[in-house]
Amino acid sequence: xxKILIFILCCLVQLVLAQExxxxxKDIKLNVSINNLxxxxxxxxxxxxxxxxxxxxxxxxxxxxxxxxxxxxxxTKTASFDETWQPVMGEQTNIRNHYNQLTLQxxxxxxxxxxxxxxxxxxxxxxxxYEFPFEKRVEYFVISDEKTEFNLTGNHKTFWIxxxxxxxxxxxxxxxxxxxxNHKLDLNNGIALKTIESRYRVQSPLMMKTADGLYLNxxxxxxxxxxxxxxxxxxxxxxxxxxxPPNAIGDKAYxxxxxxxxxxxxxxxxxxxxxxxxxxxxNLNEPNKLEDTSWIKPMKYVGIWWExxxxxxxxxxxxxxxxxxxxSQDLIPSGKHGATTENTKRYIDFAxxxxxxxxxxxxxxxxxxxxxxxxxxxVFDFVTPYPDFDxxxxxxxxxxxxxxxxxxxxxxxxxxxxxxxxxRALELMVKFGxxxxxxxxxxxxxxxxxxxxxxxxxxxxxxxAQRAADYKIMVxxxxxxxxxxxxxxxxxxxxxxxxxxxEFNGWSNGNPPMHExxxxxxxxxxxxxxxxxxxxxxxxxxxxxxxxxxxxHTTLTKQLALYLTMYSPLQMAxxxxxxxxxxxxxxxxxxxxxxxxQESIYLEAEPGDYITVARKDKNSEDWFLGAITDENxxxxxIKLDFLEAGKKYKATIYQDGKDADWKTNPKSYDIKTxxxxxxxxxxxxxxxxxxxxxxxxxxx
Ligand code: NOJ
Ligand code: CA
Numbered sequence: 001x002x003k004i005l006i007f008i009l010c011c012l013v014q015l016v017l018a019q020e021x022x023x024x025x026k027d028i029k030l031n032v033s034i035n036n037l038x039x040x041x042x043x044x045x046x047x048x049x050x051x052x053x054x055x056x057x058x059x060x061x062x063x064x065x066x067x068x069x070x071x072x073x074x075x076t077k078t079a080s081f082d083e084t085w086q087p088v089m090g091e092q093t094n095i096r097n098h099y100n101q102l103t104l105q106x107x108x109x110x111x112x113x114x115x116x117x118x119x120x121x122x123x124x125x126x127x128x129x130y131e132f133p134f135e136k137r138v139e140y141f142v143i144s145d146e147k148t149e150f151n152l153t154g155n156h157k158t159f160w161i162x163x164x165x166x167x168x169x170x171x172x173x174x175x176x177x178x179x180x181x182n183h184k185l186d187l188n189n190g191i192a193l194k195t196i197e198s199r200y201r202v203q204s205p206l207m208m209k210t211a212d213g214l215y216l217n218x219x220x221x222x223x224x225x226x227x228x229x230x231x232x233x234x235x236x237x238x239x240x241x242x243x244x245p246p247n248a249i250g251d252k253a254y255x256x257x258x259x260x261x262x263x264x265x266x267x268x269x270x271x272x273x274x275x276x277x278x279x280x281x282x283n284l285n286e287p288n289k290l291e292d293t294s295w296i297k298p299m300k301y302v303g304i305w306w307e308x309x310x311x312x313x314x315x316x317x318x319x320x321x322x323x324x325x326x327x328s329q330d331l332i333p334s335g336k337h338g339a340t341t342e343n344t345k346r347y348i349d350f351a352x353x354x355x356x357x358x359x360x361x362x363x364x365x366x367x368x369x370x371x372x373x374x375x376x377x378x379v380f381d382f383v384t385p386y387p388d389f390d391x392x393x394x395x396x397x398x399x400x401x402x403x404x405x406x407x408x409x410x411x412x413x414x415x416x417x418x419x420x421x422x423x424r425a426l427e428l429m430v431k432f433g434x435x436x437x438x439x440x441x442x443x444x445x446x447x448x449x450x451x452x453x454x455x456x457x458x459x460x461x462x463x464x465a466q467r468a469a470d471y472k473i474m475v476x477x478x479x480x481x482x483x484x485x486x487x488x489x490x491x492x493x494x495x496x497x498x499x500x501x502x503e504f505n506g507w508s509n510g511n512p513p514m515h516e517x518x519x520x521x522x523x524x525x526x527x528x529x530x531x532x533x534x535x536x537x538x539x540x541x542x543x544x545x546x547x548x549x550x551x552x553h554t555t556l557t558k559q560l561a562l563y564l565t566m567y568s569p570l571q572m573a574x575x576x577x578x579x580x581x582x583x584x585x586x587x588x589x590x591x592x593x594x595x596x597x598q599e600s601i602y603l604e605a606e607p608g609d610y611i612t613v614a615r616k617d618k619n620s621e622d623w624f625l626g627a628i629t630d631e632n633x634x635x636x637x638i639k640l641d642f643l644e645a646g647k648k649y650k651a652t653i654y655q656d657g658k659d660a661d662w663k664t665n666p667k668s669y670d671i672k673t674x675x676x677x678x679x680x681x682x683x684x685x686x687x688x689x690x691x692x693x694x695x696x697x698x699x700x
Contacts, residue, residue: 013035013036013037014035014036015033015034015035015036016034016035016036016072017032017033017034017073017076018031018032018033019031019032019033019076019102019104020032021078021100021101021102021119021121022100022121023099023100023121023122023123024080024082024098024099024100024121024122024123025123027046027047027123028044028045028046028121028122028123028125028126028268029044029045030042030043030044030102030119030121030126031043031044031045032102032104032117032119033054034071034072034073034106037069037070038069038070038071038072038108038109039056039058039068039069039071040056040057040058040071040104040106040117041054041055041056041057042054042055042057042119042126042128043055044126044266044268046214046268046269046270047270049212049214050153051153051214051216051266051268052150052151052152052153052266053151053152053153054151055148055149055150055151055239056068056147056149057117057128057130057147057148057149058146058147058148059115059130059143059145059146059147059261060143060144060145060146060147061141061142061143061144062141062142062143062144062251063141063142065111065113065141067108067113067115068147070108070109070110070111071106071107071108071109071115072106072107072108072109073104073105073106074105074106074107074114075103075105076102076103076104076105077101077102077103077105078100078101078102078103079100079101079103080099080100080101081097081098081099081100081101081120082096082097082098083096083097083098084096084097085097085287087282087488087491088288088293088296088491089296089297089298089491089494089569089596090569090596090597091567091597091600091615092279092597092598092599092600093597093598093599093618095279095282095283096279097279097283098122098123099120099121099122099283100120100121101118101119101120101121102118102119102121103116103117103118103119104116104117104118104119105133114132114133114135115130115131115132115133116130116131116132116133117129117130117131118131120263120284122278122280122283123274124267124268124269124274124275124278124280125217125265125266125267125268125278125280126265126266127221127263127264127265127266127280127284128263128264129260129261129262129263129264130146130260130261131258131259131260131261132255132257132258132259132260133257133258134257134258135257138256138257139256139257140254140255140256141254141255141256141257142251142252142253142254142255143244143251143252143253143254143255144250144251144252145244145252146229146242146244146252146261147241147242148229148241148242148264149239149240149241149242150218150231150239150240150241150264150266151237151238151239151240152177152208152216152238152239152240153210153238154210154211154238155176155177155178155211155238156176156177156208156209156210156211156216156238157174157175157176157208157209157210158174158175158176158177158180158206158207158208158209159172159173159174159206159207159208159518159521159522159607159608160172160173160175160180160202160203160206160233161173161202161203162201162202162203163200163201163202163203163230163231163232163243164203165228165230165245165451165452165453165454166444166445166451166452166453167452167479168203168482168498168499168500168523169479169499169500169501169504170500171500171511171512171515172514172515172518172522172608174514174608177208177233177235177238178235178236178238179235180200180202180233180235181200181235197234198234198235198236198237199232199233199234199235199241200232200233200235201230201231201232201233201243202230202231202233203230203231203482204218204219204220204228204229204230204231205217205218205219205521205522205523205525205526206218206219206231206240206522207275207518207521207522207607209607213270214268214269214270215267215268215269215270215271215272215274215275215607216266216267216268217265217266217267217268217275217521217522217525218231218240218264218265218266219265219267219281219484219525219526220262220263220264220265220484221262221263221265221280221281221282221284221285221484221485221526222262222263222284222285222286222484222485222486222489223262223458223481223484223486224262224458224462224486225253225255225259225455225458225459226244226253226255226261226262226455226458227244227245227246227252227253227453227454227455227458228244228245228453228454228458228481228482229242229243229244229262229264230242230243230244230245230453231243242264245451245453245454246451246454247449247450247454247455247456248448248449248450249449252455253455254455262484263284265280265281265284267280267525272521272605272606272607273602273603273604273605275521275525275605276520276521276524276525276602276605276611276613277600277602278525281484281485281525281526281527282485282487282488282527283485283488284485285484285485285486285488285489286488286489287488287489288488288489288490288491289489289490290469290490290491290492293491293492295435295472296474296491296492296494297357297435297474298357298494298569298570298594298595298596299357299358299404299406299435299436299474299494299569299570299571299595300356300357300358300570300571300572300573300590300593300595301351301356301357301358301359301360301406301570301571301572301573302347302350302351302356302358302359302360302572302573302574302577303347303358303359303360303361303362303406303572303574304338304339304343304344304347304359304360304361304362304363305360305362305532305572305574306506306532306535306574306575306576307338307576308338308362308363309503309506309507310506310507310540310543310547310576311507311543311544311546311547312338312543312576313336313337313338313343314334314336314337314338314363314368315338315339315362315363315368315371316334316337316363316368316369316371317331317333317334317337317363317366317368317369317386317387317388318331318332318333318334318369319334319336319369331369333388337363337386337388338362338363339361339362339363339364339386339388339389340388340389341388341389341390341393341394344359344361344364344389344394344397345394345397346577347359347361347577348394348397348398348401348403349401350577350580351401351403352401352402352403354580354587354591355591356403356573356591357403357404358403358404358405358406358435358436359398359403359404359405359406360405360406360408360438360572361389361394361405361406361408362408362410362438363386363408364385364386364389364391364408365380365381365382365383365384365385365386365389365408366380366381366384366385366386367379367380367381368410371410371412371442372412372442372443376414377414377416377417377446377447378414378417379412379414379417380409380410380411380412380414380417380418380421381421381424382409382418382421382422382424382425382428383421383424383425383428391428391432392432394432395432395433398433399433404433404434404435404436405432405433405434406434406435406436406437406438406476407425407428407429407434407436407437407438407473408437408438408440409425409437409438409439409440410439410440410442411439411440411441412440412441412442412443412446413441413442413443413444413445413446413479414446415441415445415446415447415450415457415460416446416447417446418439418464419460419463422464422467423467425437426467426468426470426471426473427471429471429473430471430472430473434473435472435473435474436473436474436475436476436494436570437468437473437474437475437476438476438477438478438530439464439475439476439477439478439480440477440478440479441477441478441479441480442478442479445457452479452480452481453481457480457481458481461477461480461481462486462490464477465486465490465492465493466490468492469490469492472492473492474492474493474494474570475492475493475494476494476495476496476497476530476570477493477495477496477497477498478496478497478498478530479497479498480496480497480498481498482496482498482499482523482526483496483498483526483527483528484526484527485526485527486527487527487528493527494528494568494569494570495527495528495529495530495568495569495570496527496528496529496530497529497530497531498523498529499519499522499523499529499531500515501529501530501531501532502531502532502533502535502552502574503532505535505538505540505550505551505552505553506535506540506547506550506552507540507547507550508550509549509550510550510551510552510553511553512553512630512631513553513554513629513630513631513662513688513689514608514609514630514631515553516531516554516558516562516565516566516611516628517606517607517608517609517610517611517628517629517630518607518608519531519566520565520566520567520605520611521605521607524566524567528567528568528569528570529566529568530568530570530572531562531566531568532572532574533559533562533563533566533571533572533574534559534560534562534563534571534572534573534574534575534590535552535559535574535575536556536559536575536579536580536582536583536586536587536667537575537576537579537582538551538552538554538555538556538559538662538666538667539551539666540552551663551666552662552666553662553663553689554628554662554666554689554690554691555656555660555661555662555666555667555668555669555687555689555690555691556583556586556666556667556668556669557586557654557655557656557660557669557690557691557692557693558628558629558656558662558686558689558690558691559691560586560589560590560593560626560654560691560693561626561627561628561691561692561693562626562628562691563589563590563593563595563626563693564593564613564615564624564625564626564693565611565612565613565626565627565628565691567597567600568595569595569596570595571593571595573587573590583667585671586654586669586671589652589654589693589695592695593624593693593695594615594617594618594619594620594622594624596617596618596619597615597616597617597618598616598617598618599615599616600613600614600615600616601613601614601615601642603625603638603642604627604636604638608630609629609630609632610627610628610629610630610634610636610686611626611627611628612625612626612627612628612636612638612684613625613626613627614642616642620698621644621647621698622649622695622696622697622698623642623643623649623695623696624693624694624695624696625638625692625693625694625696626691626692626693626694627684627686627691627692627693628686628690628691629686629687629688629689629690629691630689631662631688631689632688633685633686633687633688633690634684634685634686634690635683635684635685635686636683636684636686637681637682637683637684638681638682638684639681640676640677640678640679640680640681640682640696641678641679642678643676643677643678643680643696644678644698645677645678646677646678647677647678647698647700648675648676648677648698648699648700649675649676649677649696649697649698649699650673650674650675650696650697650699651673651674651675651676651682651694651695651696652671652672652673652694652695652697653670653671653672653673653674653682653692653693653694654669654671654692654693654694655669655670655671655672655684655685655686655692656668656669656685656686656687656690656691656692657669657670657687658685660687660690661687661688661689661690662687662688662689662690663688663689666689668687675699676696682694
C-alpha cells in the first residue's frame with residue numbers, strides 16, 4: 001500500500017523547472033529543480049557519479065511562514081566569475097576565485113514572499129545560500145529553522161565529532177555513517193546527541209570518503225550574523241539536514257531584509273589533495289574590509305603557557321583554594337605563579353636569543369583564583385595585573401630586546417563582561433605595545449542560555465575581531481566557533497583554536513596519532529589553527545605522578561612537521577625553554593621555519609592516514625616540507641620537482657630514527673644534509689606516529 005501511495009505521489013509531483021549548471025572544469029554538475037508543489041531541490045554529480053541525491057531547500061520563520069514550498073521562479077540568472085586576489089598572509093600569494101553562478105529568484109504563490117537562492121559551482125565543489133531580498137521596506141523576521149538537506153548516496157566512511165553546540169574539542173571518530181550513534185561516544189559532558197528517531201547530531205565540516213573513492217566534505221562559509229551549522233545525520237537513510245543552535249528562547253536567528261545566510265558548501269574530488277588545498281571557503285567570504293593592513297604580521301611565539309598545562313606553575317597567583325574576591329589584591333601568594341616579571345623576562349630572553357617574534361603570558365591578570373567552576377560574571381577586568389607582574393617593566397624589557405608581547409584575555413565564557421571591558425582591554429594593549437591578543441571562552445556562556453555556536457556568540461567573535469582592528473590588534477581566539485573564512489574579510493583575525501589542540505596531550509588521554517591527519521580536512525578548511533605544536537618532551541610523567549599515563553602521541557620530528565601540515569601565520573613553539581635547550585639541533589628547524597608562504601603544494605594526502613606538503617617561503621627562494629603519518633609507519637618517495645629547475649638546494653632532513661615509535665621511542669631522530677635539485681627524489685621513512693621535516697635552502 002505504502003509503495004502504491006509513493007508511486008501515485010511520484011506521478012503527481014512533476015518538475016516545473018529544471019536547470020543545470022557546471023563547474024568551470026565541467027566535472028561537477030548541479031541540477032536545481034522546482035516541482036509542482038513549489039518545492040525547491042538540488043542534486044550534485046561529479047564526473048558522472050551522483051554525489052548528492054535530490055535534496056530539498058527551505059527555511060521556516062517564527063511567524064509561521066513556511067519557506068519550503070509553494071514557490072515559483074520569478075527569474076533565473078546565470079553568471080561566471082574569475083578573479084585572483086592576494087591574502088595578507090596565507091598558504092599562497094595568489095588565490096583564484098573561479099566559479100559559475102545560478103541565481104534562482106523565487107516568490108511564494110499565495111503570500112508573495114520573496115526568497116533567492118544563489119548557487120556557485122567551483123572546480124572543488126558547490127556552494128549555495130539563501131538571500132532575503134529587500135523589497136519596498138525593511139522587514140524583520142525570525143528564523144525558527146533551516147531545512148537544508150544533503151542526501152548522500154551511500155553509507156560513506158566519515159570522520160565526525162559530536163554536535164556539541166559549545167565545543168569542538170573532541171577526538172574524531174572514523175566510522176561508517178550508519179555507525180554514528182550514542183554508544184561509541186565518550187562524552188564527558190553528557191550531551192545527548194540523538195535528535196529524533198534515527199537522527200544524530202554531528203559537527204560540520206563533515207569529511208567523508210565514498211566506497212568508490214570520492215572525497216566529500218560538507219561545511220559552510222562566511223558565518224556572519226547567523227548560527228553555526230551542525231548536521232543531523234539519519235543513520236538509516238544517510239540523509240543529512242542542517243541543525244542550527246537555538247538561543248535561550250529557542251529562536252535560531254534574527255534577520256532583516258536585505259540579508260543572507262552563510263554559504264552551505266559541498267566539496268568533492270577523487271583526489272583528497274584537492275580538498276585540503278581548496279580555498280573555496282575563503283573565496284566565499286567578503287573581500288578584506290581593512291584599508292591599512294601593514295600592521296598585520298605573521299608571528300612565531302613562545303610563552304608562559306605549557307608550564308601551566310603540565311602543572312609546573314599556575315595561572316593564579318594565590319592558588320585557587322585561596323579564592324576570595326577575584327579582584328582583590330589581598331591574596332596570599334602560592335609561590336607557583338607562572339606569570340611573574342622575572343619569569344616573563346626569562347621567556348623574553350629566550351625569544352630574543354632564538355629569533356622569535358613574540359611572547360604570550362597567561363595568568364598575568366587578577367581573577368584566576370576564581371575563573372573556573374565558579375562561573376561568576378565579573379571574574380576578570382582584563383587590565384589589572386597581579387602584584388608580581390610589572391606590566392610596565394615587562395613592556396620596557398621586551399621592547400629593548402626587540403620582542404613583542406602577546407596579550408591574553410581569558411573571559412571564562414563571561415561574554416557580556418568582556419564586551420563591557422573590551423575597549424579598556426584594547427587600550428591597554430596599545431599603551432604597552434602588544435600587537436596581538438589571545439582570547440579564551442572556556443566553559444558555558446554567561447549570560448546563560450547562549451551557546452558558543454549560536455547567532456549571538458558568532459556576532460561576538462566577529463565583533464571582537466572588528467573592534468580589535470580599530471586598535472590595530474590581531475586576534476587569536478580559543479573556544480570560539482570554528483572559522484569559516486572570515487579572516488579574508490578581517491585579516492587581523494589571524495588564528496583560532498576551535499578544535500582539539502596539542503594541549504590535550506598534556507593533561508588527558510590526548511590526541512591519537514591520526515588526529516593531525518584529519519584536521520586539515522576539517523577544521524583548517526575555514527582558517528588557521530593555533531594548534532601549538534613543538535612539544536619535544538613528550539612524556540608527561542616527568543611532570544608528576546598525576547600525569548604518569550599521559551604523553552604526546554607523536555615522535556619528536558612529527559612535532560616539527562606539524563609546522564608545515566597545520567598551516568597558521570601564528571605558530572607557537574609550545575614547549576618549555578629548558579626542553580628546547582636539550583635538543584637544540586632539532587629546535588633549529590622551528591627557528592627557521594617560516595609561517596607565511598608564496599606557494600603550497602600538497603604532495604600526498606589521505607584523511608586519517610597521512611599528509612605531505614611542500615611550501616615556498618614568502619620572502620625567499622627556500623622551500624620547506626612536512627610529512628606526517630598516523631599510528632602506522634609509512635615509507636614514501638617524494639619527487640622534488642617543485643624546486644626550481646637548474647638550481648641547487650641544501651636539504652636538511654629531520655627524520656625519525658630507525659627505532660623511533662611515538663609510544664616506545666619518540667625522541668629518536670636523525671638530522672642529515674644533502675644537496676638536491678628538482679630532479680632528485682627523496683625516500684621518507686616515517687615511524688609509527690612519526691613525521692619528517694625538511695628545509696631546502698637555495699645555494700646556487
Ligand atoms: C584553554 C585554552 O585553549 C588554553 O590555551 C589556555 O591556556 C586556557 N584555556 C586558559 O585560558
Ligand atoms: Ca581550548
